[in-house]
Amino acid sequence: MKIAVFHGSPRKGNTYKATKIFLDELTKYRDVQYTEFFLPEAMPEFCTGCQLCLGNPYEKCPHSKYVTPILNTIINSDALIFTTPHFGACSMTSCMKNLLDHLDFLTMNVAPRAELFKMKAFIITTGAGSVAAIKPIKKYLKNWGINRVYSLGFRMFTDRWNKMSQPKQMKFEKKLRRAANRYYNAPQKYPYISTIFMYYISKFILRKYVGIGKYPYEYWKEKGFLIRSHFNKYDVFNKHNLH
Structure with a gap:
């Protein structure tokens, strides 16, 4: 470690x-x-x-x-x-x-x-x-x-x-x-509820109010953080083995 x-x-x-x-x-x-x-x-x-x-x-x-x-x-x-x-x-x-x-x-x-x-x-x-x-x-x-x-x-x-x-x-x-x-x-655990909330609210704000061309939006898009899918199946935390 x-x-x-x-x-x-x-x-x-x-x-x-x-x-x-x-x-x-x-x-x-x-x-x-x-x-x-x-x-x-x-x-x-x-x-x-x-x-x-x-x-x-x-x-x-x-x-x-x-x-x-x-x-x-x-x-x-x-x-x-x-x-x-x-x-x-x-x-x-x-x-x-x-x-x-x-x-x-x-x-x-x-x-x-x-x-x-x-x-x-x-x-x-x-x-x-x-x-x-x-x-x-x-x-x-x-x-x-x-x-x-x-x-x-x-x-x-x-x-x-x-x-x-x-x-x-x-x-x-x-x-x-x-x-x-x-x-x-200490084992890896499911993310904090506050972390999940911040992820979703950030994704919403970046899509609706920041948009294409702005660095945070483009960064999220490049990393695959903007995937439109259910949290437990495809979203970023599951993608990185965080269950």
Whole structure:
């Protein structure tokens, strides 16, 4: 299993330590290989909101030289891991938000990649706002069509892992290792209802309001996402073995 890992902070604090424990458990399975991206190093330029990637192939993005290796790694992976401490108003780091903004063209109504429809993802966060930090990342990933998104967040009440008592460290480590095993063994499932809804509403909008000649419409047509047929028989999710 190939995994792409995205670290939302260069600080290598609690979230990084938790992620390393998670990855250590995963690599006990011999088929697991992972590629790590450290932010902001892997994506040093901030998204300007120019929207060039939403109406054109993503290569039109002024920062495509950073987007391309990330996108290629994602597409060639079997699973994804996103890690971030909670920052600001109990949300993800700006580095992580910037990465997701640069990949906004992957959303269902623009240029989704079929490879993502059978992929699973895991989000790891630490800090008092962990739940709030997980929520927006999960929303992004579900909009990509990711098959299942799992998560684990910790409230540690310290900025250093080794400042916690030994029993508390062992408690968190046990949770992480258990979660890693569940994640590895998690089967592919039927798509989220929200994903199916987004697929159909996107198809309707592209046909009725966007139309021929526009990039999203032409992309969907090329990929076979515009097939007029019953969901359970011929549509895109079944085509890519997502039952």
